[in-house]
Amino acid sequence: MNNEDVRVGVFVCDCGSNIARVVDVPAVVAYAKGLEKVVFADEGKWSCSVDALSDMQASIKEHNLNRVVIASCTPRTHEPLFKQTVKEAGLNPYLLEFVSIREQVSWVHMGEPEKATQKAKDLVKMGVAKAILLEEGEEIRLPVGKECLIIGGGMAGMSAALNIAQQGFKAHVVEKEAELGGLLNQVMTVSHDHIKMPAAEIVKAKRELVESHPGISVYTHAEIESVKGYIGNYRIVLDANGEKRDLNISTVIVATGMREIELKEGLFGYGKDPRVVTQIQLEGLLKRGELGDVRDVVMMNCVGSKNEERGCCSIGCHVSVKNALVLKQLNKETHVHILYRDLSMVKDEQIHLQAAKKSGVKFIRFPDNRYPEVTEEDGRLCVKAYDLLLGKELKIPADRLVLTVGFTGDETVDAVRGHLKVSANREGFFQERHIKLGPLDFPADGIALCGCAKNPKTLKETCEEGIGAAMRASIPMKNGYIEAEGIVADIDLADCNSCSICWKRCPYGAIKVSEDKKPQVIKALCKGCGLCAADCPKECITVVHYSDAQLLAQVEAALEENPDKKILGFVCHWCALGGVDMAGVSRLQYPTNGLMIRVMCSARVPIKLIERAYELGAAGVLVAGCEFPTCHYITGNYACETRIGRARKKLAKKGYDADKLWLTWCSAADGPKFAGVMRNMVKELGLSK
Numbered sequence: 001m002n003n004e005d006v007r008v009g010v011f012v013c014d015c016g017s018n019i020a021r022v023v024d025v026p027a028v029v030a031y032a033k034g035l036e037k038v039v040f041a042d043e044g045k046w047s048c049s050v051d052a053l054s055d056m057q058a059s060i061k062e063h064n065l066n067r068v069v070i071a072s073c074t075p076r077t078h079e080p081l082f083k084q085t086v087k088e089a090g091l092n093p094y095l096l097e098f099v100s101i102r103e104q105v106s107w108v109h110m111g112e113p114e115k116a117t118q119k120a121k122d123l124v125k126m127g128v129a130k131a132i133l134l135e136e137g138e139e140i141r142l143p144v145g146k147e148c149l150i151i152g153g154g155m156a157g158m159s160a161a162l163n164i165a166q167q168g169f170k171a172h173v174v175e176k177e178a179e180l181g182g183l184l185n186q187v188m189t190v191s192h193d194h195i196k197m198p199a200a201e202i203v204k205a206k207r208e209l210v211e212s213h214p215g216i217s218v219y220t221h222a223e224i225e226s227v228k229g230y231i232g233n234y235r236i237v238l239d240a241n242g243e244k245r246d247l248n249i250s251t252v253i254v255a256t257g258m259r260e261i262e263l264k265e266g267l268f269g270y271g272k273d274p275r276v277v278t279q280i281q282l283e284g285l286l287k288r289g290e291l292g293d294v295r296d297v298v299m300m301n302c303v304g305s306k307n308e309e310r311g312c313c314s315i316g317c318h319v320s321v322k323n324a325l326v327l328k329q330l331n332k333e334t335h336v337h338i339l340y341r342d343l344s345m346v347k348d349e350q351i352h353l354q355a356a357k358k359s360g361v362k363f364i365r366f367p368d369n370r371y372p373e374v375t376e377e378d379g380r381l382c383v384k385a386y387d388l389l390l391g392k393e394l395k396i397p398a399d400r401l402v403l404t405v406g407f408t409g410d411e412t413v414d415a416v417r418g419h420l421k422v423s424a425n426r427e428g429f430f431q432e433r434h435i436k437l438g439p440l441d442f443p444a445d446g447i448a449l450c451g452c453a454k455n456p457k458t459l460k461e462t463c464e465e466g467i468g469a470a471m472r473a474s475i476p477m478k479n480g481y482i483e484a485e486g487i488v489a490d491i492d493l494a495d496c497n498s499c500s501i502c503w504k505r506c507p508y509g510a511i512k513v514s515e516d517k518k519p520q521v522i523k524a525l526c527k528g529c530g531l532c533a534a535d536c537p538k539e540c541i542t543v544v545h546y547s548d549a550q551l552l553a554q555v556e557a558a559l560e561e562n563p564d565k566k567i568l569g570f571v572c573h574w575c576a577l578g579g580v581d582m583a584g585v586s587r588l589q590y591p592t593n594g595l596m597i598r599v600m601c602s603a604r605v606p607i608k609l610i611e612r613a614y615e616l617g618a619a620g621v622l623v624a625g626c627e628f629p630t631c632h633y634i635t636g637n638y639a640c641e642t643r644i645g646r647a648r649k650k651l652a653k654k655g656y657d658a659d660k661l662w663l664t665w666c667s668a669a670d671g672p673k674f675a676g677v678m679r680n681m682v683k684e685l686g687l688s689k
Helices: 023-032 050-062 074-087 102-107 115-132 157-164 182-186 199-212 279-288 314-330 345-360 415-420 459-479 502-503 531-535 548-558 575-585 609-616 636-653 670-686
Strands: 008-013 038-044 066-072 094-098 142-143 147-151 170-174 188-192 195-198 216-219 222-228 234-240 243-249 251-254 258-260 276-278 296-305 336-342 362-364 373-377 380-389 392-397 400-405 407-409 447-449 481-483 489-491 511-513 519-521 541-543 567-572 596-598 621-625 661-665
Touching: 008 023, 008 050, 008 115, 008 296, 023 038, 023 066, 023 115, 023 415, 038 050, 050 074, 066 074, 066 115, 074 094, 074 575, 094 102, 094 115, 094 567, 094 575, 102 115, 102 575, 115 548, 115 596, 142 489, 147 157, 147 243, 157 182, 157 199, 157 216, 157 251, 157 459, 170 222, 182 279, 188 199, 188 314, 195 199, 195 314, 195 548, 199 216, 222 415, 251 415, 251 459, 276 279, 279 314, 279 400, 279 636, 296 380, 296 392, 314 345, 314 400, 336 380, 362 380, 380 400, 447 459, 459 481, 489 519, 502 511, 502 531, 531 636, 548 596, 548 609, 567 575, 567 670, 575 596, 575 621, 575 661, 575 670, 609 621, 609 636, 621 636, 621 670, 636 661, 661 670
Parallel strands: 008 038, 008 066, 066 094, 147 170, 147 251, 170 216, 251 447, 276 400, 296 336, 296 400, 336 362, 567 596, 567 621, 621 661
Antiparallel strands: 142 481, 188 195, 222 234, 234 243, 258 407, 373 380, 380 392, 489 541, 511 519
């Protein structure tokens, strides 16, 4: 469509009195009517009401509108509704632009109606400027088959496989060891409620179900050699017992489990004195009946965890109490001491704690900065521990010293991460898409995560997550397809020099390289974060609805008048915009200087847009993204942070004040933080309210 054919309609909402009480809505409507390409503007009492939506559809048809700007509340809640409305009116939903004048104006500038009205006008102008350049988009579908690969044959993997197979899909379980069972094969007992069950019996029962199910294929002594393709179209090559296997897979579940951290030799005597063992090693001794005659056992918690390198291991306290009870049940005369910093046990585990105390297990709390010391006296181990409650040091003899060691991910984590292009954290566990919004998902569609591959957890939690991951993986298999939103990247190969930056940095592996070294976007995998577009040195990548030209139009519209009084902000759609919205919902008042431009991810903001804002005389520039480490696009905020560092250096070389470029991370719930940032910017930039 030629620019001359663009016909923009602007709909400004009163939101009852939520907006109209502060903003002069008729003045904003009148202003909108004078903007370029606007052929219709209207005020609505409640624009999201059924009658108003019907009137909007009638206006679109009557005035032959081919672009729509909605000025109302936050797009995070109402954009889908208005997209559907314009779609039903015959307009492509990607030709809609949303402007928030409630959360970003009326609710946060309640005492400044004139300035609030002017800010609303500026935001509408920015919305119209972008709308003029909007292009049609469409959802993308990929076919998905009915075969699922489960990596890991522990309790999570077996639970997932059974659930997948019970739904009528085919499950392929890949296990690196000789038999299924995972870490539980090394454990003697499992505690559930007030019952202690032999781990071997639990594993045996589950293993028999898996191995006898006709819908499940099990590959032991197996490892993945290569993974190619994407959801619905994976090509997996396995080496199982020395034999090559080729599998066509639709979805993947990662259930690789965990292992104890390998302790440094000599730590508390570990590795040098056979009487010093870990909890897992103790389980093995008990299971094989090799513990021997012991009178005194000391357990020391928080070894290798809950420090600067890693957090609480989550299950160590539970394991130490469980094993202490086992020792007492085997021989009630055995003296057991548990040395702890604090006891992290959930409500359901309190029954075991009380049982341990009742059986005579002694609990000694030591200071965080004063770990016990291990020596030898009269041929026996001696543990010196400062008891916080008694306020004195104790000497405890021990025939066995059991170290409650933290956990890390399985040794296959790096290999699996490389094959699937997924993320792991510094503790060696795989990283879920989002701790709240996608706890069993990887960012890439079609790959689910469960069990101790994600973090240490109990058997009950492990099995439940295996079932949950199976349900997540089964959705696209049940539907027969996966559908991606139309906000995706597109590459113009005319100027591409095959530098490889885009496909190497894509968080989702959504950019593949063809035989001629040219990048291609697998659009069903693309999430539209825009990291590739912002980094492309040839500027040959665009993102639907967030192209460079569209964002630049917003920048220039915002700074057309009085730029030296304005702070131009780029906020990610997810957390940072959520923080903006929360400031509004909380009615947190801050100066009117800031004009926000929404992007899907902070990584979408290229240096050239920041430079352009400086060239136009902006008082300051703000880039706001998700709070570390919860970026919705995996590495988005890390990429943004790196780019902002480069931008500051580049601005300084050009003679600009790089200190006027601010970067902040904000959670969706942290309205006070965003409001505080705006107040601080206005103050430090020397702007008047």
